[in-house]
Amino acid sequence: MTKRHLRNPFSRLSTPELPTVGPGDTALVTGATSGIGQATATALVNAGFRVIGTSRDPGSLNSVANTPEGVTLVPLDLSDPASIDRLPGELEKVRAGTVSVLVNNAGESQNGPLEELPHDAMTRLFQINVIGQVEVTQKILPAMRDQGRGRIVFVGSMLGSFPLAHRGSYGASKAAVKAFGFSARRELRPFGIGVSVMEPGAIDTGISQRRTIYVDRNGPYADEFATMLKNLNANEAEGISAGIVADEIMEAVTDPRPKPLYAVGSSAGVAFPASRLLPRDAMHGIIAKRHGI
Ligand SMILES: NC(=O)c1ccc[n+]([C@@H]2O[C@H](COP(=O)([O-])OP(=O)(O)OC[C@H]3O[C@@H](n4cnc5c(N)ncnc54)[C@H](OP(=O)(O)O)[C@@H]3O)[C@@H](O)[C@H]2O)c1
Numbered sequence: 001m002t003k004r005h006l007r008n009p010f011s012r013l014s015t016p017e018l019p020t021v022g023p024g025d026t027a028l029v030t031g032a033t034s035g036i037g038q039a040t041a042t043a044l045v046n047a048g049f050r051v052i053g054t055s056r057d058p059g060s061l062n063s064v065a066n067t068p069e070g071v072t073l074v075p076l077d078l079s080d081p082a083s084i085d086r087l088p089g090e091l092e093k094v095r096a097g098t099v100s101v102l103v104n105n106a107g108e109s110q111n112g113p114l115e116e117l118p119h120d121a122m123t124r125l126f127q128i129n130v131i132g133q134v135e136v137t138q139k140i141l142p143a144m145r146d147q148g149r150g151r152i153v154f155v156g157s158m159l160g161s162f163p164l165a166h167r168g169s170y171g172a173s174k175a176a177v178k179a180f181g182f183s184a185r186r187e188l189r190p191f192g193i194g195v196s197v198m199e200p201g202a203i204d205t206g207i208s209q210r211r212t213i214y215v216d217r218n219g220p221y222a223d224e225f226a227t228m229l230k231n232l233n234a235n236e237a238e239g240i241s242a243g244i245v246a247d248e249i250m251e252a253v254t255d256p257r258p259k260p261l262y263a264v265g266s267s268a269g270v271a272f273p274a275s276r277l278l279p280r281d282a283m284h285g286i287i288a289k290r291h292g293i
Helices: 035-046 061-066 081-093 120-147 168-191 222-237 242-254 268-276 280-292
Strands: 026-029 050-053 073-074 099-104 149-153 193-200 261-264
Touching: 026 168, 035 050, 035 073, 035 099, 035 280, 073 081, 081 120, 099 120, 099 242, 120 149, 120 168, 120 193, 149 168, 149 242, 168 193, 193 242, 242 261, 261 268, 268 280
Parallel strands: 026 050, 026 099, 050 073, 099 149, 149 193, 193 261
Antiparallel strands: none
16 A cells, blocks of 8 residues: 555644744743642743743732742733733733743633523623633734744633533633634644643642632522532542643643644543543533532
8 A cells, every 4th residue: 555545634634733832932821820820830931931920919928929930920810801901011021022832721610500690700701711811812912923933722621512510601611712712723823823722621729719609599509509519629629630731731832733622630531532422412411420410
């Protein structure tokens, strides 16, 4: 058989090799004072990048104590459009130069049944998890595009691929970010920029203590919601470490052919292939069962 016969029939459809980024380049990680962002900032410092992290309050004792060594913090609150507008100025103040790697990580973990989600809560969630991530990317892109190389990682969630009851708003925000990421991937390829989506499963970051919750404790969903939340929190506590997610994000950053989607935790290696074989209803049932409902 000739080499021509062995050629991958899809190779012309897949991503071509992109210019690489590496030591000395600037990386920006949103939400670098905790969990996945903190671990990713550390991994980037260790790989020789100049790392700028963000925090809502970079001067606070908590932020200072939790900022990885070698990371410069700048203020950013994704819930506040004015704060996003100030980001380019903040980056200039610390002489960040062109950002070659952007990890859109900061996010809110919201919970509540569809019927009981307040308008303001949903609006804030989409501002932080979707519009904020997109607008930060818009601020970074002109210089990254001019440079002709770069990497952008949107941190979504496996719940963006596998919906869970009482987590509709969160899953919807992460599915939205995935769609933005996949679309931008093709838009930015001609400019040497790789775009990937990272979907973590349950990761032990302590995010359970920071979840926002909207449920009527005496309402019709109260019992099932409580069961879901108890199991969600237990899964998180038994989840994999943020360092493992950071390692995957580093793959997306350093690979000349970054994949569209990376996923780790919550048996991601089994869940994604299974979802291509099982009826959708069965898959949704498995996910609900994992959360006790
Ligand atoms: N942990 C999981 O099981 C899991 C699973 C799937 C997906 N994820 C996603 O992974 C990302 C990180 O999660 P994590 O568990 O590492 O969370 P985390 O430990 O709670 O850290 C969140 C980070 O984001 C910052 N932040 C919070 N609200 C912000 C806002 N409004 N504007 C700007 N920054 C804000 C926080 O910094 P300051 O407080 O200093 O501002 C903190 O550094 C999130 O997008 C989350 O949805 C997590």
